[in-house]
Amino acid sequence: MRVSIDKSSIKGEVFAPSSKSYTHRAITLAALSKESIVRRPLISADTLATVRASELFGASIEKMEDKLIIHGNNGKPKVPDDVINAANSGTTLRFMTAVAALTEGITVLTGDASLRTRPNGPLLEVLNKLGVKACSTRGNERAPLVVKGGIKGQEVSIDGTISSQFISALLIICPLAENSTILSIKGQLKSRPYIDITLEMLELAGAKIHTDDSNGTRFTIPGKQKYDFKDYTIPGDFSSASYLLAATAMIGGSEVTVKSLFPSRQGDEVIIETLRQMGADIIWDKEAGNVTVRGGRRLKAITFDAGSTPDLVPTIAVLAAVAEGTSRIENAEHIRYKETDRLRALATELPKFGVDLKEERDSLTITGGKLQGAQVHGWDDHRIVMALTLAGMVAGNTTIDTTESVSISYPNFFKDMRSLGARIKDISEE
Ligand SMILES: O=C(O)C1=C[C@@H](OP(=O)(O)O)[C@@H](O)[C@H](O)C1
Ligand SMILES: C=C(OP(=O)(O)O)C(=O)O
Incomplete structure (x- = not known):
């Protein structure tokens, strides 16, 4: 799909979509429990990949109006009848590779062309140390992956510099192993x-995990536990909301309230503080869960450490492109291991709007200025497409391709933007 975008100011109220990260975890843990309800799940291409994988591991999932009723496998996933296709979702691939370690047979996992380029080495290495047999069919740490279950438990350490998803995946399965596990993180932990x-979420499921050091990088995980996930309502997603908040802040005459944004453990909450630091007029009513932004103030350059919040990088890069002065996005190498190499994608597309940008291995240096309309490529990557849309709303006279990729995390992105007044047209047929 291709869209054209004219200069747009936006006004009104909109609900943030539900959190992708919380939805993946809720479904995965509910599928490993007995009976659970997940309310207000994000229904998107990525979370549906987790639904399908969980079904293949023996859960039955009823999809109702605004909830999922999940009859889980009670900690005993079955050997899947088919290959698990995690499509475009890194979270699904990493979590389900770990879940496969709990089965008594062999599981094959794959994904789309993008997912099959993403690394899994540290996860495979640790699973093998824990008594599982896990490998890449091509011997390059990339999917397709083959996992033969049989997790025991051990003292192990894992590299934290590439993806936190490997660690989350192990934390999800180790409480269900036969023996205890001690898991420590080595290297500078990202995300x-x-x-x-x-x-x-594990605590809500009743899991006992002891964090042994003050940095939170060593965990003792007793084995033979059971999960009971019960009933949970998914909070709003700050990564998705970042596009709405940033667009409003960048465009004079805009005023938008994004609802359903309550404090949570999402690191991407920092978008609110970042916009404030850049000089935006932004108010967060934490009790009501409302964030209101008024556009029109001149934004100032910032230095942004992306270590904990990789998904905000495309949003921050576009903010930097209109801000006064030179901004730096640092500590960002892990953003190269996403759906695309996002530093490369931004460094290729933003200059088409006239932006002065320098790419280094783990940083972007961006000098803000006036944006001119451009024909840009969305790289089949939802976050690149959404960030470029904001640049298009500022610049006008812009087209973007591969826009269907917003279905990964924010299927209603264009609908919501249009409902707020954004001038975005589907030009796929033209
Ligand atoms: O665990 C999660 O839900 C996620 C972790 C992050 O990935 P990394 O840990 O690979 O940086 C993030 O980029 C991704 O969108 C979601
Ligand atoms: C990187 C992302 O997700 P995942 O790793 O689950 O593909 C994302 O949503 O930006």
């Missing part, structure tokens, strides 16, 4: 807040 979300 920490996602591990905290995992620990929060």
